[in-house]
Amino acid sequence: MPLKYLLPEDQLPSHWYNIIPDLPSPPAPVLHPGTLQPVKPDDLAPLFPMALIEQEMSSQREIPIPEEVRFALARWRPSPLFRAVALEQKLQTRSHIYYKYEGVSPSGSHKPNTAVPQAFYNAKAGVRRLATETGAGQWGCSLAFAGQLFGLAVTVYMVKISYEQKPYRRSLMRTWGAEVFASPTDKTNAGRTILGQDPRSNGSLGIAISEAVEDAATHEDTKYALGSVLNHVCLHQTVVGQEAQAQMKLAGEYPDVVIGCHGGGSNFAGIAFPFARDKMHGKKVRLVAAEPTSCPTLTRGVYAYDFGDTGKMTPLMKMHTLGHDFMPPGIHAGGLRYHGASPLVSQLVAAGLVEGIAYPQRACFEAAVLFAGAEGILPAPESSHAIKAAIEEARRADAEGQQRVILFNLSGHGHFDLGAYDQYLAGQLEDFEYPREAVEASMAKLPKVG
Numbered sequence: 001m002p003l004k005y006l007l008p009e010d011q012l013p014s015h016w017y018n019i020i021p022d023l024p025s026p027p028a029p030v031l032h033p034g035t036l037q038p039v040k041p042d043d044l045a046p047l048f049p050m051a052l053i054e055q056e057m058s059s060q061r062e063i064p065i066p067e068e069v070r071f072a073l074a075r076w077r078p079s080p081l082f083r084a085v086a087l088e089q090k091l092q093t094r095s096h097i098y099y100k101y102e103g104v105s106p107s108g109s110h111k112p113n114t115a116v117p118q119a120f121y122n123a124k125a126g127v128r129r130l131a132t133e134t135g136a137g138q139w140g141c142s143l144a145f146a147g148q149l150f151g152l153a154v155t156v157y158m159v160k161i162s163y164e165q166k167p168y169r170r171s172l173m174r175t176w177g178a179e180v181f182a183s184p185t186d187k188t189n190a191g192r193t194i195l196g197q198d199p200r201s202n203g204s205l206g207i208a209i210s211e212a213v214e215d216a217a218t219h220e221d222t223k224y225a226l227g228s229v230l231n232h233v234c235l236h237q238t239v240v241g242q243e244a245q246a247q248m249k250l251a252g253e254y255p256d257v258v259i260g261c262h263g264g265g266s267n268f269a270g271i272a273f274p275f276a277r278d279k280m281h282g283k284k285v286r287l288v289a290a291e292p293t294s295c296p297t298l299t300r301g302v303y304a305y306d307f308g309d310t311g312k313m314t315p316l317m318k319m320h321t322l323g324h325d326f327m328p329p330g331i332h333a334g335g336l337r338y339h340g341a342s343p344l345v346s347q348l349v350a351a352g353l354v355e356g357i358a359y360p361q362r363a364c365f366e367a368a369v370l371f372a373g374a375e376g377i378l379p380a381p382e383s384s385h386a387i388k389a390a391i392e393e394a395r396r397a398d399a400e401g402q403q404r405v406i407l408f409n410l411s412g413h414g415h416f417d418l419g420a421y422d423q424y425l426a427g428q429l430e431d432f433e434y435p436r437e438a439v440e441a442s443m444a445k446l447p448k449v450g
Helices: 050-056 067-073 085-091 113-122 139-151 162-166 169-173 189-197 203-216 231-251 266-280 343-350 361-375 380-400 417-425 436-443
Strands: 015-017 062-064 081-083 096-102 129-134 153-159 178-184 222-224 259-262 284-293 302-307 316-321 353-360 404-412
Touching: 015 231, 015 259, 015 266, 050 113, 050 231, 062 178, 067 113, 081 231, 085 096, 085 361, 085 380, 096 231, 096 380, 113 129, 113 316, 129 139, 129 203, 139 153, 139 169, 153 162, 153 169, 153 203, 153 404, 162 178, 169 178, 189 361, 203 222, 231 266, 231 343, 231 404, 231 436, 259 266, 259 380, 266 284, 266 404, 284 343, 284 361, 284 380, 302 343, 316 343, 353 380, 361 417, 380 404
Parallel strands: 096 404, 129 153, 129 222, 153 178, 259 284, 259 404, 284 353
Antiparallel strands: 015 062, 081 096, 302 316
């Protein structure tokens, strides 16, 4: 029985898959934060190069990947698909479990799949510097790496709690030439406002986004880059699912369920959107997005228009949200600490095509340690949510007397998260309760959009 399924470089996808033409209904328009009217390409021009704006608004089902981008991606793509035989044996399950492993990239996660094309298009447009935010640091590292490939300076606003929890992520960003600041900072109006309200703020992705957007909007040589949520980011990640489809064919199986962890939505979209196309054309497959119970955007949020950032500088998007000023607890899965979700993923959830599920922090680390002991790969805390969901799917199938084919996206390794594993193994890892009152207070401030 093969343990891994590999594709040659010439089978790296030649096009990104845009799910918009296959949706049951058109996406809700994105609204200008000042006028509440649908945004136009020129409205986004201060933040993004026109090539990315065109991708953001495209209704073209397949968008060609530039050869320069494919050449850069080929350093690690196509990434391997593994059959988790050792995990199956440890669980004593009759189900077949597969995982697509994105930890083979230079930065150790799926994030370079979009960092590389974003850096390419910005460099082609004559941009000198990129400003961005990062939670756990996977995106910041990936953009720093991509900036090196295409000669761009990179400034990263890293959520303060993760800046402190994951010092070697910021070391890697700086090794690749990026400047990194703990957000909120005193360098932007958005950061100073937050610090004025709470000098000890742990920060959030919403705050860091505000700082990065302000930085980009106030410097002519700078554009903004985002690692999740937006359509063009989800688009770039579909190389993951397209490769997985080809590799599942090599394995001679098709998944009954496809799973990804979910924060802003790019990693989940990457593995799930190509299979969502199959589902919308009659294929029987479940799509499951696993998130933390302490920041349960899909499972406890509302589907409404909201800002993507705390400072209310970004356009309003219709998405599942916990409120733009919600401050998530300081879980170690920093990449999942986001108040909102991709509008495209949110639309699929609202249409009943995607299921959301939430797990607490300790249960996910328990699943991660079980997986590491069986498969030998230490997963990022974000990915542990997908692992937990996959294990529960296998156990449920066994209890029902069924055999399922389960595919999940292992979006990155946990080599920079060993401090969190130390806490778990010492019995010191905290489980955070669902912050109901904080969420309700934040939701009460949702913008009034007809």
